Amino acid sequence: MMTSTAYDIDLDRNPANFQPLTPLTFLERAAAVFPDHTAIIHGPLRRTYAEFYARSRRLASALAKHGISRGDTVAALLPNTPAMLECHYGVPMTGGVLNTLNTRLDAAIIAFSLDHGEAKVLIADREFSKTVKAALALCKVKPLVIDYDDPVYDGPGERLGSIEYEDFLVTGDQDYAWAMPADEWDAITLNYTSGTTGDPKGVVYHHRGASLLATSNVVTCGMAKHPVYLWTLPMFHCNGWCFPWSISILAGTHVCLRQVRAKAMFDALADHGVTHLCGAPIVMSTLVHAPEEERRHFSQTVSFFTAAAPPPEAILAAMKQAGFEVVHLYGLTETYGPSVVNDWQRDWDALSGPEQAALKARQGVRYPALEALDVLDPETMQPVPRDGETMGEVMFRGNVVMKGYLKNPKATQAAFAGGWFHSGDLGVRYADGYVQLKDRSKDIIISGGENISSIEVEDALYKHPAVQAAAVVAKPDEKWGETPCAFIEFKPGRSATEAEIIAWCREHLAAFKCPRTVVFAEIPKTSTGKIQKFRLRETARGL
Template identity: 70%
Template sequence: MRRDTIYDRDLDRNPANHQPLTPLAYLDRAARVFPDHVAVIHGPLRRSYAELYGRCRRLASALGRRGIGRGDTVAVLLANTPAMVEVHYGVPMTGAVLNTLNTRLDAAALAFCLRHGEAKVLITDRAFSRVAGPALAQAGRALLVIDYDDPEWAGQDFTSQDFTSQDFTSQDFAGTTERVGTLDYEAVLAEGDPEHDWAMPEDEWDAIALNYTSGTTGDPKGVVYHHRGAALLALGNVITGALSQHPVYLWTLPMFHCNGWCFPWTLSIVAGTHVCLREVRAEAMYALIAEHRVTHLCGAPIVMQLLINASDAERRPLPHRVAFLTAAAPPPEAVLAGMREAGFAVTHLYGLTESYGPAVVNAWHTDWDALPADAQAAKKARQGVRYPVLEGLDVRDPETLEPVPADGTTLGEVMMRGNVVMRGYLKNPAATRAAFAGGWFHTGDLGVRHADGYVQLKDRSKDIIISGGENISSIEVEDALFKHPAVAAAAVVAKPDAKWGETPCAFVELKAEGAASAADLIAWCRGRLAAYKLPRHVVFGPLPKTSTGKVQKYLLRARAREA
């Protein structure tokens, strides 16, 4: 029972001493303290913090006049553009919830997100109209649709179905792009009030964002973020990324990924500059880093590969050592060495959509620099320790919830608890209860805990494949393969890949009378899956099974590493 003390008497909360935490306040401060500092760069465009704040308030005002308010969902299908920065503030300034859609999804998956999240508005880049149009038709909802024209867009169509090369660009995909909405983004902003008196959230527990992630069945789950968690993770990024005042941040990480790991809000804390980049290419990255003296960028291993494999013609001398934050499989030592040689300092992070992005960091000790290369590589392979804003990180027995010994060998499930863990899964109470069983968030990742407290992942209990930073459900790929008339059984596991981190590897048993080649099955899947989910390798033969008929995926993983 809570004991009454002298500190509980006549010392109540009131507006003077208690305000809800929200990342929206960071932009308000930046615009008042550094109104003329450049907030956004996009091609020749330069916008100050005063201008950015005014545009965000215009957006909030215009949406509010159309009835958008607390608890409404505003979905956006946008590249890393100035508009994507603006919606991170303008949408929640109305009390609404921002749903950043993965631009690599197919129409059916996007339609599910719009329908499940009950979106009332969709703001879409016209570059994605060929997938946005069918998605809207399939969603079965009446939405207010606003088209955004990016002046840096070359007019080529870019959809997930064409995205077979996974090169993060639309260079090879030309097509017509009709408007799918009745309103234009700039026209909508022009209707709004740049002095709009937006309201703080009623409660810091109010939802600020909705992000969809794949579950073990392949069905997307809606992860709900609150203002408190977004505000704290944004602060955590400042500390973990060692961001000083006025950093220059290059947008190589998609802002649809966990709201860009909360960096759209982080930069306002330190009045940093957003350098937008809609197509991630080595030449463009080097040019922007050199021109704007970029200090920080984030990305999956593929971005590192692009940087270290760039040709001499694509490279530019870097103005200083550039901080690169990555959150995926531990980068191989050769990649880390290549990044060091190219002028980048890599920090390895770990997290999930459910933890607002990375919430664990491989905090490096300076005395480790004296270790032999193989010992350093072993240290760098670990996911690390909790962010300062994450209250709990442990490896525990998933059944008893008892901590596993810190011996570096005993497997358990990685678990988290704290203010930067999601509210839960939208309209999915069973999944939410399971995720929070025992008062811990169950990540589904298996790992060990070392004597110094550092956590290291060993396997993924959910069989999720992480390719180029994207989550791929093995079950979803298996389901597509099973539908082929020649397939008797199929199992999909992750195959290590130097470029993508992991790619899907399919093991297939054909029916006695069936015939199909690897190319046939990949082509079959192409019509049923987003392009990045396609199996890159197909191995034919009997699947190893237990006495109860369960496929022994651990054996297949070993084969995939050798295939």
């Protein structure tokens, strides 16, 4: 029991000295201090911070008039548009919970998410009306459907709702007196995991974690005042890694992007002076392999933050030459997106290219907002030796770990067993404390009793001059139990034979780690650029 001291007497919390942490105040401050600074660019649209704040309050007011209050779910099926940014503020200003839905999912999963989250409102972009119509026919809930008819979009789609987004905002008050959360532990957003092994799990974020991760992004990314942030990362993915809130801290400019295409990215870099962007390695690949006629010159150095698989050495070199400084991040939906960073040491600058690439491939160390990161033996819950070889499970502990899984106490308890969040990722820890992933626990290949890291094999494949994308999964084998099976996409105009690929691997890996089978085909990816290994495992089993 904690002993009381003089510092505990007559020094209680009160409204003057304690307010719940929330990212909502970031926009309020930006609008007060920099009302005329450009907050949002979307095609020809320019919107100031005063307008951004006023519209977010209008949205909150209109939702409140519709009955949305603390704990009510408002779902949004939107691309990276101004409306999606407004939802990140307007919905929680009512006490409601924002559920951003993956725009690439099918109607059945959208319907499941709407039902499980008990959505009372659905704000949906006209582009996705076919999926929305099918989802609404499947789900049990009957949300108010608000159509978003983006002027930048001129493709097919129909209005399904009873009101359009702009008309809905007109019913709200731009001076709406929104309320701080009663408790910083209150839910702010709901994010569904991919559901590749069953129904998706609903990851719940709180105001405290969103505020801390958003602030930590600014520190970790070394952002100066008024950054220009290009939305190449979907805002539906971990709430855009909390950057919808981060950018308001420094009164930066959001450059919205409906589709991630090379020409649109280069135009934004050249025309708007973009300073920061995030994305999976596929976004880097799109940039460095863009045809010459789609490229534009830009003079500024651009910080590119990437997660998922470590960037291949060739991609890192090409990005640097093109004017990008790549920073490797790591995290999960359950940790508000990235909460681990490959913090670069200055003396590493003197190392050779391959040595730097090896260091950049490590996921790194904890964010300032994360209290603990370690690699533990999941059976004993003890740290593995810091030898860069002994594998364990990467685990997290801190204020930027989710509240838990909505309506799923069994999964929540399993995820938090032993007082740590279990990531399901296998990794090693080096003597300097940096963590490196070796595989997802379900992706490790066990061949003849030996563990083979699919990431290690993929790294060797990416070094081949003809390989643009590579993924390695386990293929059942009567003799060895499992053997590595490689799926490969070639760079435009390049090719290689299966024998050449295997011979290349033998030059870079121990023989037992080399693929026994190579498949040349387009590799299936999620909407956020992650390779769908579960589909590749199904293909490998059928070979």
